[in-house]
Amino acid sequence: MDMKANLFLSTISFLLLSACGGDIPSISKLPSDASILAFGDSLTYGTGAKDDESYPMVLQELTGLKVINVGIPGEESKSGLSRLPEVLEQYKPQLLILCHGGNDLLRKKSITKMESNIRNMIQLAKDKKIPVVMLGVPKPGLFLSSFEIYEKIATSTGIIFIENLISDVLGDDSLKSDAVHPNKGGYRVMAKTIHSVLKESGAI
Numbered sequence: 001m002d003m004k005a006n007l008f009l010s011t012i013s014f015l016l017l018s019a020c021g022g023d024i025p026s027i028s029k030l031p032s033d034a035s036i037l038a039f040g041d042s043l044t045y046g047t048g049a050k051d052d053e054s055y056p057m058v059l060q061e062l063t064g065l066k067v068i069n070v071g072i073p074g075e076e077s078k079s080g081l082s083r084l085p086e087v088l089e090q091y092k093p094q095l096l097i098l099c100h101g102g103n104d105l106l107r108k109k110s111i112t113k114m115e116s117n118i119r120n121m122i123q124l125a126k127d128k129k130i131p132v133v134m135l136g137v138p139k140p141g142l143f144l145s146s147f148e149i150y151e152k153i154a155t156s157t158g159i160i161f162i163e164n165l166i167s168d169v170l171g172d173d174s175l176k177s178d179a180v181h182p183n184k185g186g187y188r189v190m191a192k193t194i195h196s197v198l199k200e201s202g203a204i
Helices: 003-023 055-063 077-091 102-106 111-127 148-157 165-170 184-201
Strands: 035-040 066-071 095-099 132-135 160-162
Touching: 035 055, 035 077, 055 066, 055 184, 066 077, 077 111, 095 111, 102 111, 111 132, 111 148, 132 148, 132 184, 148 160, 160 184, 165 184
Parallel strands: 035 066, 035 095, 095 132, 132 160
Antiparallel strands: none
């Protein structure tokens, strides 16, 4: 990653952790054999970069823990909700990183239904005592901040919320492969920031 990307990472990580500080919910330290499930759409899958350059693969490198990438490009939240129970049962993760709803926003689907689907995904994990880290997704065409519904969901469910990471990455032309996807450097910024938040929470 070039110097600009490194500077960008340092800046957003500082702002993120300064803003959250002690407000980041704590997570019990993950055991050395723990697995992390990265669940979502193309932003999780790693569209715009090679398979080993997606944020879950970089996060695996950084944490030394198994990070399972189950992102499906183009998936909407309704399909994600239908898919999640089987995935949780199959992999039995100790942590869920959730990044969903972007395709609902792109296709102008019902926000009310999207909110309900994401809330239900979080509840599925909570029912299994799996802590959740959620990434906020920006509304297409803006990329100034996470769509406001994510903060509402995070506040009411008490999960860890990384609000503007994706919007900040997509706001920097050097970190994206197209209008809605990061490139190799962008995914590395995502992974490093998530890693920082997991350390702050006590999970690693």
